[in-house]
Amino acid sequence: MFRRSLAILLIVMTALFFTGVSVLAEAPADGPQTWSVAVGNGNDAAGASIDMFFPGTTYVHEGDTVAFSNGGNYPHTVTFLGDKTIGEVMSDPNFNLAAPTAPSGEVYNGQFLSSGFLFPGAPGTYNITFTNSGAYVYLCLIHSNMKGTIVVLPKGTAIPSKEEQSATAHQEEAVLQVEASAEPHDAVYTANKDGSLTYNVELGTPSASMNVMRMVPDVVVVSEGDSVTWTNVNPYEPHMVTFNKPDNVDVVGDQGVNPAYMGPVGSAIFDGKGIRHSGMMMQNQTYTLKFTKTGTYVYECYMHSFMMMKGTVIVVPKASVKLTVNGKAIIGTAAKAQWINGNLLVAADSFAKAFGGKAVWDKKARLWVVTANGKTIKAAAYVLKGTPYVSAEAVVRAIGGSYAWNETTRTFTATAHKVTATPKGSDMPGMSHS
Numbered sequence: 001m002f003r004r005s006l007a008i009l010l011i012v013m014t015a016l017f018f019t020g021v022s023v024l025a026e027a028p029a030d031g032p033q034t035w036s037v038a039v040g041n042g043n044d045a046a047g048a049s050i051d052m053f054f055p056g057t058t059y060v061h062e063g064d065t066v067a068f069s070n071g072g073n074y075p076h077t078v079t080f081l082g083d084k085t086i087g088e089v090m091s092d093p094n095f096n097l098a099a100p101t102a103p104s105g106e107v108y109n110g111q112f113l114s115s116g117f118l119f120p121g122a123p124g125t126y127n128i129t130f131t132n133s134g135a136y137v138y139l140c141l142i143h144s145n146m147k148g149t150i151v152v153l154p155k156g157t158a159i160p161s162k163e164e165q166s167a168t169a170h171q172e173e174a175v176l177q178v179e180a181s182a183e184p185h186d187a188v189y190t191a192n193k194d195g196s197l198t199y200n201v202e203l204g205t206p207s208a209s210m211n212v213m214r215m216v217p218d219v220v221v222v223s224e225g226d227s228v229t230w231t232n233v234n235p236y237e238p239h240m241v242t243f244n245k246p247d248n249v250d251v252v253g254d255q256g257v258n259p260a261y262m263g264p265v266g267s268a269i270f271d272g273k274g275i276r277h278s279g280m281m282m283q284n285q286t287y288t289l290k291f292t293k294t295g296t297y298v299y300e301c302y303m304h305s306f307m308m309m310k311g312t313v314i315v316v317p318k319a320s321v322k323l324t325v326n327g328k329a330i331i332g333t334a335a336k337a338q339w340i341n342g343n344l345l346v347a348a349d350s351f352a353k354a355f356g357g358k359a360v361w362d363k364k365a366r367l368w369v370v371t372a373n374g375k376t377i378k379a380a381a382y383v384l385k386g387t388p389y390v391s392a393e394a395v396v397r398a399i400g401g402s403y404a405w406n407e408t409t410r411t412f413t414a415t416a417h418k419v420t421a422t423p424k425g426s427d428m429p430g431m432s433h434s
C-alpha cells in the first residue's frame with residue numbers, strides 16, 4: 001500500500017509541477033466534495049470544437065464525485081476503459097456509444113464505464129463517485145485524442161483547491177481558444193507545367209486538440225485554368241468538399257454519410273455546372289478540381305453544415321488582377337483593377353469600401369476624396385475611357401498601409417495599418433495633380 005501511495009504521490013507531484021500549480025490548499029473539511037470537469041469547449045466564431053477535458057487532470061479525495069458536463073458545441077463521451085481496449089469496445093456489437101453503461105452517480109472501481117453521448121447544453125451533469133485511490137485515465141470515444149485523468153487520493157491528503165483547479169481549467173481553455181481563433185493563412189500555391197497554378201486549401205487545422213470546422217483560407221481567388229487541391233489536415237475529423245449539391249440529395253443524413261457520397265462524385269474539371277464531390281476525406285487525403293470558367297462558386301462540407309463549414313472559389317479571367325485587402329479577397333474585376341504604365345489603377349469607391357471606407361468624387365477639384373483607416377485623403381484621378389480611377393499604391397500609402405504585388409498569382413495585397421491618431425482631412429498635396 002505504501003509503495004502505491006508513493007507512486008501516486010510522485011504522479012501528483014509531477015503533474016503539479018508541470019501544470020504550474022504551486023500552492024497546495026489544505027484538504028477541505030470532512031464530507032465528500034463534488035468537482036466539475038468541462039467536457040470540451042467551443043468557439044463558434046472560429047468554427048471550432050475544442051476537444052479536450054478541462055482541467056486535463058482533476059484531483060479528488062476518496063469518496064468525492066466528479067460532475068462532467070459538456071462545455072462545447074459537439075457531443076462527447078466520458079469513458080473509462082477499465083481493462084478493455086478502444087478496439088474491443090467499438091467492435092462489440094452490444095455496445096451502444098450513445099447510451100450510458102451505468103446511470104449518472106455510479107461508483108467507479110476500475111471497471112469499464114461510459115457516459116454515452118453528453119450533448120452540448122444538455123441539462124444536468126454525468127456524475128461518477130471515486131472511492132479508491134489511483135490515477136484513472138478516461139477518454140472520449142468520438143475523439144480518442146481527448147483524454148483526461150482523475151487522480152484520487154486518500155482523505156486528508158493535500159490537493160489543489162476548487163479555485164485552483166478551476167483556474168487551471170480556464171488557463172488550459174484559454175490557450176486553446178487562442179489557437180482556435182488564430183488568423184487563417186493565405187492559400188499556398190504551386191506552379192504546374194502548363195503555367196497554371198494549383199492552390200492548396202486546408203480542411204480544418206492540424207491540431208490534435210481541436211476540430212476547426214473551416215476551410216483555410218475560406219475564400220480563394222484563382223484564374224481560369226487553375227486548380228484547387230483540398231487537404232484534410234486534421235488528425236481525427238473527416239471533412240468533405242461539395243459543389244452544386246442537388247436539393248433533393250442528402251449527402252449526410254440522420255444515418256450518417258449517404259453511401260452514394262462516401263467516394264468522389266463528378267469529374268476533376270469544373271465549369272460551374274453539375275455536382276462535384278470529394279467523398280469523405282480523412283487526414284492527408286486530398287481532392288483536386290480544375291476550374292475552367294469565370295464565376296463565384298460556394299462549396300460546403302456537409303458533415304459540418306451545422307458549423308457553417310463553407311468556402312468560396314472565385315474564378316477570374318486569366319490575365320485579370322486579384323486584390324486582397326486587409327486579408328480578404330475582393331473581386332479584382334469588380335474593382336476594375338488594371339495595370340496602366342506601371343500603375344495599378346482601381347475603382348476608388350470599391351477599393352475604399354474594401355478598407356471599410358468610402359470615396360467621394362470631388363467634381364470641381366477632379367479628385368477622389370477617400371475616407372478609410374481613420375483618414376481622409378485626396379487622391380489624384382486617372383481617367384480611363386471617361387472613368388476616374390485611383391492608384392492603388394498611392395491610396396494605400398496615404399491611408400497608412402503596406403502593399404505587395406505577386407506577379408505569379410497576379411495578386412495585389414494591401415493591408416491598412418492600425419492608426420492611433422486620426423488626423424482629420426489631412427491633405428496629401430503630393431497626391432494631387434492640381
Ligand SMILES: [Cu+2]
Nearest residue numbers: 239240301304
Ligand atoms: Cu467538415
